[in-house]
Amino acid sequence: MSQAVEKYFVPEPSKFPIFGSFALLCIGSGAVMWLNSVGPGPEVFFLGMATLIYMLFGWFGQVIRESEGGKYGKQVDSAFRWSMGWFIFSEVMFFAAFFGTLFYVRVIAVPSLGSELNAGLIWDGFKAAWPTAGPHAADTFSPMEAWGIPAINTLILLTSGATLTWAHWGLTKDNRGQLKLGLLFTILLGAIFLSLQAFEYIHAYEEMNLKLTSGIYGSTFFMMTGFHGLHVTIGAIMLLVMLFRVLAGHFTKEHHFAFEAAAWYWHFVDVVWLLLFVVVYWL
Template sequence: MTETLEKYFVPEPSKYPIFGSIALLLFGGGAVMWLNDVGAGPWVLALGLAVLIYMLFGWFGQVVHESESGRYGKRVDTSFRWSMGWFIFSEVMFFAAFFGALFYARVLSVPALSSGDNEALLWQGFTSAWPTAGPNAADSFTPMGAWGIPALNTLILLTSGATITWAHYGLLKDKRGQFKLGLLLTILLGAIFLGFQIYEYLHAYGDLNLRLDSGIYGSTFYLLTGFHGLHVTIGAIMLTVMLGRALAGHFTAEHHFAFEATAWYWHFVDVVWLMLFIVVYWL
């Protein structure tokens, strides 16, 4: 007896990859032109961003239409799950590189530079104390403390992890109101987090003299927290799209991987922030 295998859906050739290539070319070229004070640079960058947004809306919209029309089976669903898993793994390695840079500077290079005759190569009075303020007293800064806004933002993100899980349980139990409310609360908490982070940056620059060029501490601080803020922004946009689809009646208890993938991403953002809070702010 021959077992009938489920057919794997293969979409028709798409125009959107070429639009993505054009968008990245314009975006990158415009950024380079802008950095080199070429007058058309900002406009080329803006055009690239506009083309990229067009591609995202068109391509994702096509995928949503295919999903809602019932063309995706279990094999396609498995492919989506593997793809999202590998994407999150790539994000893990992305942040691992930055955490590695912080570890190398704080634990290895700064202590090594303060030993032996290395002081003569740097400046008088250099020590391995973290964070190092640099050779000029005028460039001294106050490190960002853990308690206050960072601790509050930690509570906010942990709460947002609970609200998105609550929303997921609502969808699984076919409680659409709970599902939508949980999504909305998660989006609002993400927006509050970003608002506090903007205030934190203003406070760091204006009151603590902590800038991007404040030595290796300033570089790693803004690199890690800034990229995390970017990921929170992307996650909030993804959640907003999920809320729009929920309001349109999309997703069922059996078929909702787009929402599930967004929840994975949001939990990943939560875990990264916990590591940031401990390593960058607290220790």
């Protein structure tokens, strides 16, 4: 007996990649001009952001319509899974660069600068200990403590991972009420995390004199935690879209990869924060 061969879906030519390329060009060039006070930097930057939002709404909307129209089969599902996996791997490498930088500074660079070989070459008052106020911090600052808001935020993100898993269980059991409630709790916890992080930044700037310009400690602290906050924001937006789709009746217990992809991303964000809490705040 001959077996039916599944037909692979071939999408129509899309205009959205060129919009995405234009958006990234404007965002990058606009940010550079803005930071250097050259030309219409802010206008170019926000034009890129608006174009990017248009692309995301249009392209993902098209994919959702194709998926809900039953055009995707197992091959497309497999391609989506591989694509999301590689995307998260690229994000792992992104944060690995920051963790590698912090490791190099703390374990290699700072002790090396304090060695006898470099005696007399470093600024007055330098101590080969972390955190260091050098090389460009003019004023003293207080390092961020692990206990307090960072510890609370750790508990919040761990709880959000549990509520998202609970929502996934509801989907696999076709319990739509549990699915909606779990997603809503996860999004709210993400919003609370971001609010507390914003409060932490304000406190750092106003009360601790800890700023992005506070030497290598300030720059690594704000770059690592700030980019993580950006990823939490992106993850919360993804989950909010999933909630809207659930409310619209999308997903079944057999077919729901978009939900799984958003959950993968959120759990990745959770793991990164645990590493940040230990390496940046605690140690």
